[in-house]
Amino acid sequence: MWGGRFAEGPSAIMREINASIPFDKALWRQDIAASKAHVTMLGAQGIVSAEDAKTICEGLDRVAAEYEADGVPEDWDLEDIHMTTESRLAELIGPVAGRLHTARSRNDQVATDFKLWVRTAIDQTDDGLAALQRALVTQAGAHADSIMPGFTHLQTAQPVTLGHHLMAYYEMLRRDRSRLADARMRMNESPLGSAALAGTGFPIDRDVTSAALQFDRPTANSLDAVSDRDFALDYLMAASQIALHLSRLAEEFIIWASQPFGFVRMADSLSTGSSIMPQKKNPDAAELVRGHAGRVIGSTTALMVTMKGLPLAYSKDMQDDKPPVFEAAGLLALSIAAMTGMVADSTFNTNRMREAAELGYATATDLADWLVTEADIPFREAHHITGAAVKLAEQKGVALDELSLDELQAIDERIDDGVYSALSVEASVAARASYGGTAPEQVKQQVAAARKALGLN
Numbered sequence: 272m273w274g275g276r277f278a279e280g281p282s283a284i285m286r287e288i289n290a291s292i293p294f295d296k297a298l299w300r301q302d303i304a305a306s307k308a309h310v311t312m313l314g315a316q317g318i319v320s321a322e323d324a325k326t327i328c329e330g331l332d333r334v335a336a337e338y339e340a341d342g343v344p345e346d347w348d349l350e351d352i353h354m355t356t357e358s359r360l361a362e363l364i365g366p367v368a369g370r371l372h373t374a375r376s377r378n379d380q381v382a383t384d385f386k387l388w389v390r391t392a393i394d395q396t397d398d399g400l401a402a403l404q405r406a407l408v409t410q411a412g413a414h415a416d417s418i419m420p421g422f423t424h425l426q427t428a429q430p431v432t433l434g435h436h437l438m439a440y441y442e443m444l445r446r447d448r449s450r451l452a453d454a455r456m457r458m459n460e461s462p463l464g465s466a467a468l469a470g471t472g473f474p475i476d477r478d479v480t481s482a483a484l485q486f487d488r489p490t491a492n493s494l495d496a497v498s499d500r501d502f503a504l505d506y507l508m509a510a511s512q513i514a515l516h517l518s519r520l521a522e523e524f525i526i527w528a529s530q531p532f533g534f535v536r537m538a539d540s541l542s543t544g545s546s547i548m549p550q551k552k553n554p555d556a557a558e559l560v561r562g563h564a565g566r567v568i569g570s571t572t573a574l575m576v577t578m579k580g581l582p583l584a585y586s587k588d589m590q591d592d593k594p595p596v597f598e599a600a601g602l603l604a605l606s607i608a609a610m611t612g613m614v615a616d617s618t619f620n621t622n623r624m625r626e627a628a629e630l631g632y633a634t635a636t637d638l639a640d641w642l643v644t645e646a647d648i649p650f651r652e653a654h655h656i657t658g659a660a661v662k663l664a665e666q667k668g669v670a671l672d673e674l675s676l677d678e679l680q681a682i683d684e685r686i687d688d689g690v691y692s693a694l695s696v697e698a699s700v701a702a703r704a705s706y707g708g709t710a711p712e713q714v715k716q717q718v719a720a721a722r723k724a725l726g727l728n
């Protein structure tokens with residue numbers, strides 16, 4: 272493509288280090304679409320003849336059909352998807368293909384193609400998250416009254432409902448989706464027409480190509496447009512946050528599925544067995560979601576470090592922008608799909624969850640609260656009295672509500688038998704009816720609002 276200036280061709284090492292076609296062939300659809308938008312505009316502006324523009328567009332369609340049928344050929348000499356497509360176009364339609372690259376550079380071309388790719392990835396990620404949210408609200412609705420222990424420090428804290436717990440993840444994903452929407456809105460400006468770095472002297476119409484590719488407007492600074500990879504980083508940072516949330520949910524399933532917990536039976540379809548221990552059913556999918564989060568975060572770090580300190584405008588370092596984004600998007604799509612299946616197809620052992628809530632003195636706070644409201648004892652003192660009751664129950668190996676009234680009154684004579692109504696796990700969750708609290712009526716409201724937001728009945 273630049274043979275005019277060079278006396279000899281590149282060495283084998285140069286060819287290999289330079290080639291991005293092994294990975295940027297994933298951009299072929301975007302490359303064809305952007306080229307068609309560009310040449311159509313060139314034709315409309317009279318920069319190339321209408322006839323040549325038409326020939327080139329039809330040629331590009333033929334190249335696309337070949338890629339679709341046979342895949343993109345990988346010739347390192349052609350370096351990247353842009354040259355591969357242009358070279359095949361020239362083979363198909365002859366020298367007129369050379370007019371396609373008028374008023375454009377691979378620098379604005381690659382920025383445009385990659386933006387289009389990332390925009391689609393954002394949309395697909397958002398669709399995946401919506402499906403996962405639907406699975407969460409469906410299970411949450413079914414388990415709005417299912418009582419389980421809530422934890423802090425992974426120690427039993429207070430009873431909550433499973434529906435409430437699952438809806439916590441709905442909220443995380445709601446914020447993640449707004450991060451994606453935000454990234455999409457900010458990135459949706461067309462770099463096409465920025466050319467190599469300085470713009471072009473040809474009378475192009477950047478508004479036309481921008482609109483043809485569903486961008487909101489053209490970018491305002493050509494130097495920025497060809498050097499900007501913020502859009503990829505915005506996506507990766509949102510992806511990292513999502514992967515992080517998924518890894519926490521995955522971890523909950525791993526813990527809940529362990530035999531000492533026994534809160535959940537994961538679907539066979541998302542579990543594996545052991546080649547030596549016949550009893551095993553391992554939560555490999557959840558573990559891989561937990562693991563993949565590390566790789567997604569690593570991709571983000573990789574691109575940030577690649578971009579750090581690069582002077583304007585394009586430098587070849589930026590060719591390394593694509594592998595981390597492609598890898599992260601692929602891992603994320605799989606992780607979202609795995610967690611959607613896990614949430615939708617797991618069976619929760621609600622008896623076991625309830626027993627666990629009853630075992631861990633989870634209603635101790637309710638006893639303290641009861642002392643405050645019914646006996647007018649300051650909370651700090653109530654906390655102390657309750658601590659003594661828990662200690663006694665622990666010594667006797669019984670639940671709090673299995674202590675006799677005599678035993679409780681020996682700790683503090685102001686306690687009367689009204690206290691028992693506060694000590695059941697049902698009473699405990701029902702009492703927490705503050706907005707956003709775990710009371711089943713609150714959870715049902717959260718679920719109803721979420722279903723509405725998701726467009727479910």
Ligand code: ARG
Nearest residue numbers: 291351377378381585589590
């Ligand atoms: N293969 C290149 C990339 O992915 C395309 C841009 C090349 N531009 C250049 N000035 N060498 O970044």
